[in-house]
Amino acid sequence: MSGVATVYKWELLKLRAQKRTYLGLVAAMLVPIIFVVALAVKGQGGPNDIPIGRYIRDTGLATPFVVLFFMSIWAFPLITALVAGDVVAAESHNDTLKTILTRSRERGEIFTGKLLAAFTYAIAAVVVMGVFGTVAGTIEWGFKPLTSLSGTQVPAAHGLGLLAQSLGIYALSLLAIASFGVLLSTVTRNSAASVVGTLMFALLMQVLAVLPGTESIRPYLLSEQFSAWHGFLRVPADLAPVLRALWVCALYIAVPTFAAYLVFLRRDVASA
Numbered sequence: 001m002s003g004v005a006t007v008y009k010w011e012l013l014k015l016r017a018q019k020r021t022y023l024g025l026v027a028a029m030l031v032p033i034i035f036v037v038a039l040a041v042k043g044q045g046g047p048n049d050i051p052i053g054r055y056i057r058d059t060g061l062a063t064p065f066v067v068l069f070f071m072s073i074w075a076f077p078l079i080t081a082l083v084a085g086d087v088v089a090a091e092s093h094n095d096t097l098k099t100i101l102t103r104s105r106e107r108g109e110i111f112t113g114k115l116l117a118a119f120t121y122a123i124a125a126v127v128v129m130g131v132f133g134t135v136a137g138t139i140e141w142g143f144k145p146l147t148s149l150s151g152t153q154v155p156a157a158h159g160l161g162l163l164a165q166s167l168g169i170y171a172l173s174l175l176a177i178a179s180f181g182v183l184l185s186t187v188t189r190n191s192a193a194s195v196v197g198t199l200m201f202a203l204l205m206q207v208l209a210v211l212p213g214t215e216s217i218r219p220y221l222l223s224e225q226f227s228a229w230h231g232f233l234r235v236p237a238d239l240a241p242v243l244r245a246l247w248v249c250a251l252y253i254a255v256p257t258f259a260a261y262l263v264f265l266r267r268d269v270a271s272a
């Protein structure tokens with residue numbers, strides 16, 4: 001475990017030194033702020049056709065939920081792909097992977113450290129959005145009770161707990177995107193191809209969800225898990241989509257992670 005921790009620390013330091021790291025985090029920070037400013041300038045109205053959108057001006061707690069709805073399908077997968085698709089491929093591009101594989105830690109430790117770094121970044125982006133969305137919304141509309149999707153009000157403190165749960169279950173589906181990105185990064189050894197491929201994977205999930213004849217498999221598509229957090233916003237909570245997301249996302253994480261791990265273990269050092 002100490003070896004994994006060491007590699008994990010190295011990978012976090014690498015991320016801190018890369019510009020693309022800050023692009024994603026800054027986007028996660030600015031989107032909710034711009035959203036609040038735009039609504040404040042507008043003076044009235046809001047996105048009434050989305051979950052909790054009609055209550056956006058009642059409490060600042062509604063802001064991160066609304067922004068999560070907008071960012072969940074494309075923005076966060078893109079932010080995640082920028083790092084996950086590069087975490088292994090960059091080593092091949094910079095011709096440093098050969099040195100790491102022959103003179104550094106064990107391969108399993110290296111792979112695990114890189115995977116954890118990609119996961120950490122994805123989670124960090126979601127947390128940044130949640131924090132800045134809550135703060136910006138609270139400054140503009142106050143920290144007041146939140147109206148659930150069932151139409152009942154929940155205390156502000158409880159609403160904050162629901163936000164944490166919602167971000168957590170959404171982040172789990174985002175880790176599946178990160179896992180697929182790491183797989184492509186390991187297999188293709190090309191950052192651009194891995195990032196684009198990861199986004200195409202997310203697009204494929206969205207397309208399958210709207211195609212006729214796919215009704216039987218829709219509950220098990222990764223795209224459907226992006227909205228599982230809606231279950232927390234009902235009174236009483238609808239845990240069916242949440243529980244399904246737990247095991248469905250676990251599969252979407254485990255399969256590409258295991259495949260990437262096998263490829264990484266078998267990587268030919270001479271051609272690394």
